[in-house]
Amino acid sequence: MKRIITSIAIIALLGLTAWKLINNKETVADKVYRPDPNLKVGVKTVKAELHNLTEEAQFLGAFSPNRKIEIRPQAGGEVLQLPIEEGQIVRTGQLIAKLDDAQLRYQLEGAQVSLEGYQNDLKRYEVLVKGDAVPAINLERTQLSIRSTQAQIKQLKKQLDNTTITAPFAGIITSKTVEKGSVVSVGSPIATLVDISQLKLVVNIPENAVNQFHTGQTISVNTEVYSAVEFKGRITMIGAEGDAAHNYPVEIIVPNSAQNPLKAGMYGTISNADKRKAQALAVPRQAIVGSAKKPQLYVVENGKAVLRSVEIGATTNEYFEITKGLKEGEQVVTSGQINLRNGVPVIAQ
Incomplete structure (x- = not known):
């Protein structure tokens, strides 16, 4: 008997619980918002028209x-002349700096004296070799000494030329890093041109x-x-x-x-x-919804919003060209899409 009473009590409790859940579900369902299918949503629209999509970008x-260099000497020594100032305009070939070249001139003078002596020896040996008075090797050694001294003279002249530093092109001296009397080394900056x-x-x-x-x-x-x-x-x-x-x-x-x-x-x-798109069917950028790969827009047809897939061509800061899915003159929704879904009645504001 006890078992029967307990079973009946459990069944009654389960029934009461089920009834309560069903009643709560109906109550919640009554509270859920159901939009009025006849209520019109306010939107803003524009006509799809041809637009000049030429856009000037800045x-x-x-x-x-155009050119900027640091003037660096190929020789070292004391700066004897420096006839430039910052901000000065210089022409091509104008003197920038003159370095002390006295030592090089002494060396050049000595090499020229040696060359003169070797040339005199060569004349004598040429006569003596013809008479078999001296071995021919003396003549050959003198000829080699002349060639070596001539090369030395060329090198000294080049070094002398390097002590005169001129502007490689016309321009403005924007900085001067040494002063007259300074001692500079090879490759140290003198000025900027x-x-x-x-x-x-x-x-x-x-x-x-x-x-x-x-x-x-x-x-x-x-x-x-x-x-x-x-x-x-x-x-x-x-x-x-x-x-x-x-x-x-x-x-x-x-x-x-x-x-x-x-x-x-x-x-x-x-x-x-x-100017690739002078005239094209276009809509404002804010009319486009969806993703860039699958663009869509709402078109107003018979007072209702119709969601339509389109294809986009050229773009500007204000417009999207529509190459497919839209005709000129159709009304396109540009504001209020968040409250829309396909087929919802709309009213243009």
């Missing part, structure tokens, strides 16, 4: 000197735009310093290798101007218009 770079008659503008171009430029192309260059002046430059180099950010260096030579002089370190910008 790229910033910095000017650097910069040529800014032309300047190099180096601009890093992203990979999606680098093919718009080519070597030899004439291009306009603008600066912050002379905002109303347009300089003309010529592209001389396009980098064959990009950096980690996939940017490629483009080098442009810009002739300097006497009226609007440029300086190294100034900023310059170039612009280039991509």
Whole structure:
């Protein structure tokens, strides 16, 4: 009897629990929001139209000197003359420094005297060898001594030339590291010479735009310093290798101007218009939903939002070209897509 009562109690408890769960589920279901299928969602729309997708991109770079070198002597010694100052303009071949060459001149004088003696000996030996008065080897040794002394003289003259240091090209002395009376060694810097008659503008171009430029192309260059002046430059180099950010260096030579002089370190910008898509069916960028691989957009048809897959072509900062899936004149949703799903009634605001 006890077992029967216990079993009945358990069954009753299980039944009560099941009833409670079913009742709670119905209560929760009643509280779940169910959108009104007839309620219209407010959205903003535009017509799909033809747009000029030509876009002018600007790229910033910095000017650097066309040529810049440190002037270093190929000889050592005391600086006897140094007729330059920082900021001075020098021409090609102008004297930069003159080093003490007295010791070299003494050595050259001695070598020339020795050469003269060997040449006199050669004349005598040539006569004596003909008469068999001296061995022919004496004549050969004298000839070798002459050749050796001549080589020594050439070397000394070259060393003498190296004591006169001149400007290899016209430019501006931007720094002077020694003074008159200083003793310099071979290869020690004396001054820095910069040529800014032309300047190099180096601009890093992203990979999606680098093919718009080519070597030899004439291009306009603008600066912050002379905002109303347009300089003309010529592209001389396009980098064959990009950096980690996939940017490629483009080098442009810009002739300097006497009226609007440029300086190294100034900023310059170039612009280039991509005219591959003059007129194309396009929609604002904010109209596109979904991923880049599977772009979609909402089109309003008969008062309802219809989700449609499309294909994208050219892009600008404002528009996507639509190459497939859309017709000119259709209404495209540009705002409010978060509240939409396929087939939902909409009202344009």
